[in-house]
Amino acid sequence: MCLGIPGEVIELLPDQPDLARVDVSGVRRVINIGLLADDLPVPGEWVLIHVGFALSKIDEAEAAMALQFLEGIGQAYADELEALAESRIE
Amino acid sequence: MKFVDEFRDADKAHALAAKIASLCEPGRQYKLMEVCGGHTHTIYKHGLEDYLPESITLVHGPGCPVCVIPMGRVDDAMALASEPDVIMTSFGDMMRVPGSKGSFFDAKAAGTDIRMVYSPLDSLKIARNNPGRRVVFMAIGFETTAPSTAMTIMRAAAENLPNFSVFCNHVTIIPAIKAILDSPDLRLDGFIGPGHVSTVIGCRPYEFIARDYGKPVVTAGFEPLDILQSIYMLMLQLSEGRSEVENQYSRVVPWDGNMTALKVIGETMELRPYFEWRGLGFISHSALSVREKYARFDAELLFDVPGVRVADPKACQCGEVLKGVLKPWECKVFGTACTPETPIGTCMVSPEGACAAYYNFGRMNRHRVKEAVTIEVGRP
Ligand code: SF4
Numbered sequence: 229m230c231l232g233i234p235g236e237v238i239e240l241l242p243d244q245p246d247l248a249r250v251d252v253s254g255v256r257r258v259i260n261i262g263l264l265a266d267d268l269p270v271p272g273e274w275v276l277i278h279v280g281f282a283l284s285k286i287d288e289a290e291a292a293m294a295l296q297f298l299e300g301i302g303q304a305y306a307d308e309l310e311a312l313a314e315s316r317i318e
Numbered sequence: 319m320k321f322v323d324e325f326r327d328a329d330k331a332h333a334l335a336a337k338i339a340s341l342c343e344p345g346r347q348y349k350l351m352e353v354c355g356g357h358t359h360t361i362y363k364h365g366l367e368d369y370l371p372e373s374i375t376l377v378h379g380p381g382c383p384v385c386v387i388p389m390g391r392v393d394d395a396m397a398l399a400s401e402p403d404v405i406m407t408s409f410g411d412m413m414r415v416p417g418s419k420g421s422f423f424d425a426k427a428a429g430t431d432i433r434m435v436y437s438p439l440d441s442l443k444i445a446r447n448n449p450g451r452r453v454v455f456m457a458i459g460f461e462t463t464a465p466s467t468a469m470t471i472m473r474a475a476a477e478n479l480p481n482f483s484v485f486c487n488h489v490t491i492i493p494a495i496k497a498i499l500d501s502p503d504l505r506l507d508g509f510i511g512p513g514h515v516s517t518v519i520g521c522r523p524y525e526f527i528a529r530d531y532g533k534p535v536v537t538a539g540f541e542p543l544d545i546l547q548s549i550y551m552l553m554l555q556l557s558e559g560r561s562e563v564e565n566q567y568s569r570v571v572p573w574d575g576n577m578t579a580l581k582v583i584g585e586t587m588e589l590r591p592y593f594e595w596r597g598l599g600f601i602s603h604s605a606l607s608v609r610e611k612y613a614r615f616d617a618e619l620l621f622d623v624p625g626v627r628v629a630d631p632k633a634c635q636c637g638e639v640l641k642g643v644l645k646p647w648e649c650k651v652f653g654t655a656c657t658p659e660t661p662i663g664t665c666m667v668s669p670e671g672a673c674a675a676y677y678n679f680g681r682m683n684r685h686r687v688k689e690a691v692t693i694e695v696g697r698p
Contacts, residue, residue: 231356232462232514260439263465263579276517276570279409279459280437281466283576284517290569297540301359304669311410315436316443 231308232276232283233298234291235259237269247317250277253295255309258317280317327543334546335369341553348374349505350552351642353495354512355382355670356540362675364542370549377504377642378675380494380598381512383459384411384668385640388596389628391487392417395456398485398621399430405448406432407441408456414667418628438470438484445474445482454617456485461518464488464606465579468586471608471615485617486608489593491515492523493604499531503643508552510545511537513567520575521563528561539567586612596630596664597637636663639672646673653677 235250246262248269261268261275261282269275274291275282286294298305342348352358358378361367367376380386392415399406399422406422413422413434426432431451435441438455445453457467467484474482491512498504511524516537524535534555538548548566555562565571586609593605608616617623630636633651638644646652646665656662658674665671669678 232517259437260466260469262469263576263582265578276514278462278514279466280439281469283462283465283514283579284570284572286570293541297360301363301669304359307410311434311436314434315440317437317439318443 231298231304232278233308234274234286234294235277237271237273237275239271252312253309255313257312257315260317280315330543331369331546334550338550338553339371341557342371342373346373348507349377350374350508350510350549351377351379351506352510353379353381353491355668356513357510357538357545358672358675359670360540360542360545362679366542366545369546377506378672379642380640381491382668382670383489384415385636385664385671386489386595387415387458387487387664388594389418389630390626393419393628394623394625395485396425397624398454398617399425399432403451405444405451405453406456407435407444407453409458410434411668412456412458414661415664416661438467442470442474442482445479449481452481454483454485456487458487460489460491460515462514464583465518468582471586471612472582474615475612483615483617483620484608486606488587488606490604490606493601494595495527497598497601498641501641504641506533507556508534510548511535513537513539513571516571518576518579521565521573524563528563532561534561535563537565537567537571539570594627597640631662634663636665639665646676
């Protein structure tokens, strides 16, 4: 829950402007991007996600670093990804 | 068992460590607190203390939101969950936190409808799909998760969802830091500021620490090198007699935080006059409750919440650990009666808790770690 996980924005959902589909380590899920309303991400940009909400935009290099860090911590990230995979935000 | 996990930038780390060592005044002891549990995790995973001179001690702070939930609140949540028409939902981290009559996991095993969710928005969906049930989201976390709860409440309001509510346990980081600064047990020299909390609140709220308490603060990222770099920046300030707020993690943390996030928190929640923190006791204005405007989503108003205060188990020394007064291995039950499988205290529950970090990485005490470093990497 405390882990900020990086995801790449794949698309903004056309009918719901505050939702976007992201790819997190191969898991594709919908998250809420409403907290970035001042500067909405576009497909191809990376965001740091907390409990289903994008909290900040990051660049690709930072995303790669964050991923490497998360993969290094093992179980906690595996749990977080599993939780994300279960998630069905709409 | 591998004790120390050398990371890819070990050379850079040794170079930074040498610069840090050169800034230590002979004979002076330094205590730096890393506020955030994520930092604690990195520090122990990578054995960062072993890179530092003996005169620098890293003290683990209260920044693990699971660790600070008092027993009474877990019992309260349990009382809500046991109402027959309720579906209780919360993050996975919450499931093993012990209350006086066991944890969510125990209650779930006994048949109570408690569901793990990834996001508060998943709770909202459960509410939509179960119109005949009342769905409660047990909200926990610092300012990193509070905006998510806030957005979810606003969404529930927009949909006029009648069967969704929030049992709000959000805490705020600044009053906790202030409580530690004001605590007579501990003299600190500086703070490694939390990373992700700061993406929301920014760096400004730390200014009082530098200004009024004369202690430097450096907001830090989570990579091992980020933390060493931040320690270097703190030591540089100390050696030059400065106390300022600096941002090592500016690639993610904007100085002013996330205005939208702060706005939605302000819209839906307000500060409680006081809140009990496990181990730290009552701290004024340190937690959030749902604003009156959204009262129909406030589980504390919708349900009978017992609100009984439950003392921590006698053996538990989490308070001292959360304040950084004791190292986890100094707690009498550490690694014996209290382990991640059978936690007595909360610091053992979350992977971000100091006790769990020590336990998981086989760090029973600093001496043993030093020994391990010598064996593993052959460096004296
Ligand atoms: S070992 Fe257990 S009881 Fe002791 S401080 Fe850590 S979590 Fe608390």
